[in-house]
Amino acid sequence: MTEPSGETTSPHHLHHQLILFGPPGTSKSRRARDVNARALGASGDSIIPVMFHPDYSYGEFVARLLPISENGGIQYNVHAGPFIRALAMAYIALGNETVGNVVLLIDEINRGNCAEIFGDIFQLLDRDDDGWSCYETSVSDLVIKALDDEMWRLNPGGDGEWLKPLHGEVERLIEKRQLRLPPNLYFIGTMNTSDESVYFMDSAFKRRWNFEFRSVGFDEVAGHQCDAVIAGTEYSWSEFVNALNDFILDRCPSPKMDDKLVGPWFIKARDPKHTLPTLKQAFPKEWASITAYAAGVTKHAEGADNSERLERAVLALTEQLPASVVEEIKELAGYDPTIAHPLRRFHRIERSASSAGYPYYLRKAKNQELMGIDDFIDRLGGMAAQETVYAIDRETIAGKLMLYLWDNVFDRDKSPLAALLGVEPRMLRTFGQFTDRVDDFIERVCERASAGQRGETELGVDNETDSVAG
Structure with a gap:
């Protein structure tokens, strides 16, 4: 079968096996998913998550037989673990014109017995310069069955033929009942250095991984x-x-x-917005005037005047608010102070196309990129009346x-x-x-x-x- 000519998008300068480690609260799991995996172009279903723990086993990680009760009897089905699921996805992706990357994300990697969990696939972690495993390893019929089932689920065809042709190396490996890691399959692990009740990682295992230390500094931490x-x-x-x-x-x-x-994320700051009073709650008198003007923006012969009064009432309210809240309101409205009366100054609210040059706001927007006045009032009323201060x-x-x-x-x-x-x-x-x-x-x-x-x-x-x- 002809091998697809697509080229991998894998950035080979990034490590195929990486462990992020550091003290607790240094945002290792978030960085692994949002920074490291994203740098590989992996997101959504192309990230296969798993968490190791002391009872986690080779069968759970790779493949095993599981009994299932059905119609009063017991059947045994082959269950593909996260490793086989990731490998199958990577193998299928090699057949695409543009080869996407797959990430197996292992949280708390040192809380499981890595030597036992990886078992015979441990040897595959040695990679050549092209990203493929240096060596093949022969695996059981159970593992091959799990891999074949998972690949068929991702790439179903008919009459025993794949929907999309497989990469030539993948076909060769399956025929020989062997495995190799492809260049588009990456492993990212995380671990806390402070965990004492963990399994020892021997030097042979560590040698096959690159390590990235996450410090306790605040340099890369969000301001809030x-x-x-x-x-x-x-x-x-x-x-x-x-x-x-x-x-x-x-x-x-x-x-x-x-x-x-x-670490800086040991305790996550709490967003108190839901406990702060809204503009509608904090300023009932001013809010009554704003909503009255809003209700009259399309009233015959008074719509333009009520639109003008609405603008003035909203701007008058901002004089009683903290600067950060004022900026939020002006951003919501799209306020442009350079526009003079009688033109409308809130350009994110849709207005009428008045030939007389005296437009009014519309209750419902026709342009999907703009708001109607009703939508604006709903959003404005729900805004916090005080500056948001995150708290611990x-x-x-x-x-x-x-x-x-x-x-x-x-x-x-x-x-x-x-x-x-x-x-x-x-x-x-x-x-x-x-x-x-x-x-x-x-x-x-x-x-x-x-x-x-x-x-x-x-x-x-x-x-x-x-x-x-x-």
């Missing part, structure tokens, strides 16, 4: 996450996390410090972050925490005693960093140790 305010304080999330990591680096006795730090709540810090510090970072020695809080170690014997001091903890972590920046004696170290001793 960096600037989120810790509820009840004046400290931002980035300010607190940077100060906390400085404290950990200075006081944690662990030889593996990367394992103990806190203290309860989550107490229940999640402080537990991580207690169990993972200072699990063997709580004295640095006691010194930071200015209490004797015997007063910090239980986790409850620690979380009861959540407000003091946040304050002292940030004050410690401020004291260090001023060149003063460290708060929570020398002074606090002296106070405890006294």
